[in-house]
Amino acid sequence: MAKELIRFENISKSFDGTEVLKDLTLSIHENEFVTLLGPSGCGKTTTLRILGGFETPDKGRVMFDGGDITNIPPNKRPLNTVFQKYALFTHMNVADNIAFGLKIKGKDKDHIREKIAYSLKLVGLEGFENRYPSSLSGGQQQRIAIARAIVNEPQVLLLDEPLGALDLKLRQGMQYELIRLKEELGITFVYVTHDQEEALTMSDTVVVMNQGLIQQIGTPEDIYNEPQNAFVADFIGESNLIDGIMIHDCLVNIGGLDLPCVDTGFGNNNPVDVVIRPEDVELDADGNGPIKGTVISIVFKGVHWEMHVESSIGITFLVQTTEHFPVGSVVGINVDPYNIQIMHKPSSEDAQVFDQLETIPGEDL
Amino acid sequence: MNRSRTRFLATPYIIWVIGFTVIPLMFIVSKSLTDENGSLTLANLLAIFDPLHRKALVISVLLAFLSTVICILIAYPLAIILRGSRLTDKNLILFILILPMWMNFILRILALQLLISNNGIINNMLGHFGLPPLAIINTPAAIVLGMVYDYLPYMILPVLNSVLAIPQDVIEAAQDLGSDKKHVITRIIIPLSLGGVGSGITMVFVPSMTEFVIANILGGGKIQLLGNIIEQEFTVTRNWNLGSGLSVTLMAFVLITSLIFGRGTEDTATGITL
Numbered sequence: 001m002a003k004e005l006i007r008f009e010n011i012s013k014s015f016d017g018t019e020v021l022k023d024l025t026l027s028i029h030e031n032e033f034v035t036l037l038g039p040s041g042c043g044k045t046t047t048l049r050i051l052g053g054f055e056t057p058d059k060g061r062v063m064f065d066g067g068d069i070t071n072i073p074p075n076k077r078p079l080n081t082v083f084q085k086y087a088l089f090t091h092m093n094v095a096d097n098i099a100f101g102l103k104i105k106g107k108d109k110d111h112i113r114e115k116i117a118y119s120l121k122l123v124g125l126e127g128f129e130n131r132y133p134s135s136l137s138g139g140q141q142q143r144i145a146i147a148r149a150i151v152n153e154p155q156v157l158l159l160d161e162p163l164g165a166l167d168l169k170l171r172q173g174m175q176y177e178l179i180r181l182k183e184e185l186g187i188t189f190v191y192v193t194h195d196q197e198e199a200l201t202m203s204d205t206v207v208v209m210n211q212g213l214i215q216q217i218g219t220p221e222d223i224y225n226e227p228q229n230a231f232v233a234d235f236i237g238e239s240n241l242i243d244g245i246m247i248h249d250c251l252v253n254i255g256g257l258d259l260p261c262v263d264t265g266f267g268n269n270n271p272v273d274v275v276i277r278p279e280d281v282e283l284d285a286d287g288n289g290p291i292k293g294t295v296i297s298i299v300f301k302g303v304h305w306e307m308h309v310e311s312s313i314g315i316t317f318l319v320q321t322t323e324h325f326p327v328g329s330v331v332g333i334n335v336d337p338y339n340i341q342i343m344h345k346p347s348s349e350d351a352q353v354f355d356q357l358e359t360i361p362g363e364d365l
Numbered sequence: 366m367n368r369s370r371t372r373f374l375a376t377p378y379i380i381w382v383i384g385f386t387v388i389p390l391m392f393i394v395s396k397s398l399t400d401e402n403g404s405l406t407l408a409n410l411l412a413i414f415d416p417l418h419r420k421a422l423v424i425s426v427l428l429a430f431l432s433t434v435i436c437i438l439i440a441y442p443l444a445i446i447l448r449g450s451r452l453t454d455k456n457l458i459l460f461i462l463i464l465p466m467w468m469n470f471i472l473r474i475l476a477l478q479l480l481i482s483n484n485g486i487i488n489n490m491l492g493h494f495g496l497p498p499l500a501i502i503n504t505p506a507a508i509v510l511g512m513v514y515d516y517l518p519y520m521i522l523p524v525l526n527s528v529l530a531i532p533q534d535v536i537e538a539a540q541d542l543g544s545d546k547k548h549v550i551t552r553i554i555i556p557l558s559l560g561g562v563g564s565g566i567t568m569v570f571v572p573s574m575t576e577f578v579i580a581n582i583l584g585g586g587k588i589q590l591l592g593n594i595i596e597q598e599f600t601v602t603r604n605w606n607l608g609s610g611l612s613v614t615l616m617a618f619v620l621i622t623s624l625i626f627g628r629g630t631e632d633t634a635t636g637i638t639l
Contacts, residue, residue, distance in 0.1 A: 088538075149542075
């Protein structure tokens with residue numbers, strides 16, 4: 001793993017008595033694409049704003065490259081931000097927007113002109129120097145905002161839901177562009193979004209947050225395949241979240257039925273959360289399988305069909321398959337033991353944090 | 366909705382404008398172009414070059430300019446401080462600022478006269494502390510003070526509005542790119558609020574330039590603004606032709622200034638146009 005660049009140490013922050021961040025500790029490494037992912041109000045934007053210098057934490061400190069930057073104002077930090085609503089200077093043309101930071105640093109004219117041309121080329125808007133922001137589309141404005149930030153060669157680029165205001169097609173295109181940009185620039189990206197697809201597509205590391213707490217840190221694959229708690233499983237992709245009882249290692253009981261699984265270390269006869277992804281539920285047209293079910297609804301989703309299947313064990317499964325089963329058909333339900341995810345039931349909010357503290361440091365720090 | 370059905374709603378206003386603006390204006394213009402016998406002449410318009418009138422015009426422009434600059438210098442810091450403050454109720458501050466506007470402006474000027482006259486409240490208080498009296502009354506300074514006192518809200522409102530309308534993330538973007546506080550003010554806040562200043566200038570400069578009541582009360586009749594001369598031509602000398610000629614000249618001046626400063630307002634949606 002690359003060298004650690006940023007470390008949030010025990011950050012807490014409240015607004016008007018509401019605690020937005022609760023003792024957050026997080027490491028970000030050099031040249032890493034980290035995404036803070038979570039629903040609105042989870043504290044992800046506050047975390048980014050603390051890193052950008054726009055908010056001061058109530059408790060804790062922010063370390064950057066070994067130095068404490070907690071109380072350094074934004075204009076003195078070696079990082080730049082791309083804002084959700086672009087925040088371009090409407091009274092300046094594109095070239096002056098991009099040159100803004102370089103002029104403050106007192107770079108000479110030729111250098112600035114070269115850098116403007118280079119950064120416009122990077123974002124695919126060559127020749128836009130003399131245009132004004134008001135004459136640009138949303139996508140073009142966001143590219144200029146990115147050019148304006150990266151032209152300063154920051155060590156870290158902060159992106160606050162930068163694609164949130166763009167339409168779907170443009171958003172998908174920009175995702176690939178951001179990945180390419182990061183590779184060309186070779187700098188650290190800290191990205192904030194509530195869109196799990198964005199997070200999974202672009203990130204090296206995803207930090208899932210909820211209610212001011214980190215729920216899970218991992219690669220997109222980890223987060224999707226091995227969610228650590230019910231919140232993550234539910235937030236990332238779609239899932240069947242079922243109450244179960246861990247009979248013993250590798251055997252879980254749901255709805256009165258014992259199913260083999262591969263998880264261990266959950267004790268004997270303990271209540272657990274069971275997650276089964278909709279694409280992992282296999283349906284058998286001849287009715288063969290440990291669980292019997294009846295299709296109660298079916299919707300075409302493009303790549304697959306999405307069904308609700310009422311089962312004999314009292315659970316309605318969400319199922320995605322490429323096969324079509326008419327409503328009312330009786331099917332057998334199979335789940336591969338590898339596709340049954342077992343998770344601890346959090347006894348309280350704090351219990352979730354302690355889970356984190358036990359698992360994360362060993363992995364990353 | 367049918368346009369012809371709604372158009373009649375403008376009738377009261379059209380009658381008002383024709384009766385009280387268009388017809389008097391035509392009357393003034395026709396008077397300005399004729400002498401007392403009714404024959405055509407340019408003498409009334411050229412009368413502005415008469416040394417007495419020229420001096421009055423220069424003083425009018427100068428005092429109006431000074432008042433406008435002072436209003437800007439007061440309004441901008443206030444707007445920037447209010448923007449930066451964490452006060453949740455900016456409307457309350459705004460209310461306090463525009464409260465004087467609820468009072469008749471002649472009353473306010475008379476009150477100001479009481480305050481700053483040679484035996485007024487301020488000089489009495491200064492005397493108590495053994496300080497020398499201020500001899501402001503009947504000076505150009507008193508007139509400027511009166512103009513600023515009267516017209517300041519008309520500068521504060523549009524300036525404050527346009528400063529408050531600048532999105533917070535634009536200011537944060539500037540800080541993020543390396544701007545310190547001063548740089549943010551000169552490069553972001555001021556350029557982005559020029560529309561409001563344009564409106565403010567129009568609303569302060571124009572009435573200040575045509576002012577004569579403040580000059581009468583606080584200037585003691587010693588300082589002649591062009592407005593005072595026009596007033597006298599109509600009411601004392603009864604030379605309506607000359608009064609009209611000077612009025613038209615002054616109107617042309619006002620129109621030019623409004624055009625210059627009004628243009629900025631169209632470009633930026635942030636300024637209020639009144």
